[in-house]
Amino acid sequence: MLSSIRASRGSVFGWIIMGLLIVGLAGFGFTSVLSGGVVTSVAEVGEEEVTVDEFANAFQTRLRGISQQIGTPITTTQAREIGLDDAILGELIRNAALLGEARTLGIDTSDEVVRDALIREPAFQDISGNFDADLYRLAIETSGISAAEYDEQLRRGTTRDLIALAMTSSVTLPRGAAREILSFQGEGRAFDWVRVPGSAFTDRVGSPSDAQLEAFIADNRDAFVTPETRSVTYALLDPTVLAETIDIPEAALREEYDRNIDRFTREERRIVDRIAFPTMADAEAAATALAEGQTSIGEIASARGLTAADFSLGSVTRGAIGGAAGEALFGRDSTGIVGPVTTDIGPALFRINAILSAQEITFEQARDDLRTELALFEADGIVINETIRAEELILGGATLEEVAAETAFTLQTAEVNRNTPADTIIGAPAFLGEAFTAPLGMDRDPIQTETGAVFALRVESVAEPALPPLNDIRDAVTAAWTEAQAVAEARNAAARLISGLTVDGPDLSAIAAQFGTDVQSVEPIRRDARPDGIPAGLVPLIFTMDEGDVALVEDAQGAVIFQLTEIDTFDPASDTGRGLVDFVTFQSATGAQQDVIAYFTNARSTERGLRINTQIIDQVLSQIP
Incomplete structure (x- = not known):
C-alpha cells in the first residue's frame, strides 16, 4: 500500500517527463524518441504509409462526428476506451493496402477523372446541382489543407475505390437466397x-x-452443504464514515462555491444547426425557399452532400457563437430559421431546434453537497496518512489491535463465506478475496477498496464445508x-x-x-x-x-x-416482402463485399509486411483533447 501511494504521488512527475519527451512538429510530425529523426507515419503496409496527418485528421473528424451525434463532447481517452483509435487505424491500413495493390498493378487515376469527381461532389454544388467554385474554395479554406492536397486525396480515394470495386463488383447474394432466409426468419x-x-x-x-x-x-x-466459513478480525478506516465527523466552516463552503461557480450556473443555450453559403444572395434565396415551404434545412444539406454531423453545432451559448449570429440567435425566443447572418465562414442560415433556459443552483441549495465533498476530500487525506502509519506499525510487528489503538482505524469482526452478500460488508470483492487467501493467524497489510475504504485483516479460524445433521x-x-x-x-x-x-x-x-x-x-x-x-x-x-x-x-x-x-408465413410478393428482400440482398452483399476487402487487405498486409508505430500513435493522441 505504501509503495502504491508513493507511486501515485510520483505519477504526475512521470507525465511531466513524458511531456518533455514529446516534441510536436508542423503537420503533426513527431520526433522519434528512439532515433531522433522526424516520423511522419503511424503505420506502413509494404511501401504505402498511413501518415500522422491522415490518422490525426481521421480521428479528430470521427471524434467530432460522434460528439455531435450524442450531443456531448467525447474525450480522446473515452474514444480509446471504446476502441475508436483501433477502428480508424484498421480502416486506414486497409486503404493503404488497396493503394499498394494499385501501385503494383500500375493503376492510377487521371487528372480528368479527378476533375469530374470534383465537379460531381455534392458538397461543391449549389441548389441547382451545378458545381460552385465559391463553395469549393470555402471548403478548402475551412479544411486547413491546400487545393492540391485535397485533389491528391481525391485521386487516391478514387484509385482505392476502383481496386475495391474490381474485387467486389461480382459479390452479390441471389434474391432467391434472400427469400429463403426471410421465409425462415420471417415466419x-x-x-x-x-x-x-x-x-x-x-x-x-x-x-x-x-x-x-x-x-x-x-x-x-x-x-x-454449508460453505467454507472464515472468522475474521479486521481494522477498518472508511472515509465516508470519517467524513461525517469532520466539520467544514461556512466560510470554506462559500469559498468553494465561488471558486466553482461554473458548476452551479449554466448560461442560456440553443441547440442549433448552421449551413454556410458562398454569397449573401445564395443565403437569401435559400431563406426565401424555406419561408415559402419549398424546401427544408435537411433537403438543402442533403443536396450539398452534408450529413447531420456536418451542419449541427449542438448546444451553444451566446458567447460561443458571438457577433451578429449570437445576437440573432439569442434575440429570438422561439425555435425556427434565423438569418441569413454574416459569420466568420461567410453568410449562413441557422435553425434553432431547442432552447435551454439558464439555470442556477444557489449556495443554500449546494451547501450540503459541498460539505460532503470537502469533508470527503479531507477524509481521504486522513486515510492516506493513517494507512501509511498502519503499514509502518504492522511492518514493525504490531497487531491489528495495536493498530486500532494507535490510529483512526476501528477494530471489527465478521463471519464470512464466498456467498456473503456484497451489501453486508464493505469492499466485499476485495475483502472476501483477501479473507480466502490469507493464511491463518497472520496480520495482513492494509488493502484499499473501490470505495476508498482501507482494511487490514487476520483470519482467526476456518470452518470447512460440511453437511449438517438432518435435525x-x-x-x-x-x-x-x-x-x-x-x-x-x-x-x-x-x-x-x-x-x-x-x-x-x-x-x-x-x-x-x-x-x-x-x-x-x-x-x-x-x-x-x-x-x-x-x-x-x-x-x-x-x-x-x-x-x-x-x-x-x-x-x-x-x-x-x-x-x-x-x-x-412470410410473403415475398407483398410490398413489405419485396422491400425486405431488397434490403437483405443489399445488406448481405455489402457485408460480403466488406469481408472480401478485409480478407484481401489482411493477406496483402501479411505478405508485404505491416508495421505499426504504437509509440507515435500514443504521442499523436496525447495531443488531441
Missing part, C-alpha cells in the same frame, strides 16, 4: 398456453419420512422435498391431461379452470423471440409443429401445455 407462430403449476399440488404431498429426507439430501447434497436442517430439506414432489405431480398431471384430450381438440380453458388460472394467448412470434414467463424450450418446439397440435414443456415450476393456433 411467425401464434399459440395459446396454460400452466400446470407445482404449487397446485403442494397440499396433495404427504409428510416425508426421515428415510425419504435422507435420500433427498443424498441426491441434492450440494444444496445443503439442524430439517425444515429446509422438508420444504425442498415438498416442492420437488409437487412439481413432479404437476408434470405427471400435465401428461395425463394431454393424453386424455378429445379428438375435437383440447379445451385449454377447462384445464386452466382446474388450477384457477387463465389461458394465455401469444401473437405470432419469430424464432428468436423469448416471451416472458414461457419455458426456454417452448419456442423452438412450436416451429416443428403443425397448426392445431398440442404439446407440453416442463420447467422448474411444473409444466406448460400449449397449442399452436396460427402459422404466419
